[in-house]
Amino acid sequence: MKLVTTTVVALSLALSSLAYADDAHHTEKASAAAPAALSSGEVKKIDKDAGKITLKHGPLVNLDMAPMTMVFRVKEASMLDKVKVGDKVNFAADKVNGALTVTQIEAAK
Numbered sequence: 001m002k003l004v005t006t007t008v009v010a011l012s013l014a015l016s017s018l019a020y021a022d023d024a025h026h027t028e029k030a031s032a033a034a035p036a037a038l039s040s041g042e043v044k045k046i047d048k049d050a051g052k053i054t055l056k057h058g059p060l061v062n063l064d065m066a067p068m069t070m071v072f073r074v075k076e077a078s079m080l081d082k083v084k085v086g087d088k089v090n091f092a093a094d095k096v097n098g099a100l101t102v103t104q105i106e107a108a109k
């Protein structure tokens with residue numbers, strides 16, 4: 001019985017260290033492929049008909065981009081209802097079909 005207990009403990013220890021290794025792997029992957037955190041910016045212009053937003057943004061690590069003001073596409077036009085010109089925002093941007101696209105946006109608190 002003691003042997004069984006020891007085996008179970010050893011097994012669960014092995015499993016939990018495996019789980020940790022897996023977590024670390026996923027975190028690494030996420031930061032390389034997708035934005036890990038939101039970037040900050042300020043809304044300069046909104047063109048809902050075109051599905052575009054002009055943002056003055058800070059550094060975009062995932063896109064290797066320095067701070068600037070530029071036009072982004074938005075993933076869904078409805079995202080533009082959540083923000084207005086002059087708002088400070090937190091957003092995520094990525095390259096979608098070759099176009100720089102805001103995939104997530106929210107007014108900063």
Ligand SMILES: [Cu+2]
Pocket residue numbers: 057065066067068069070
């Ligand atoms: Cu830019």
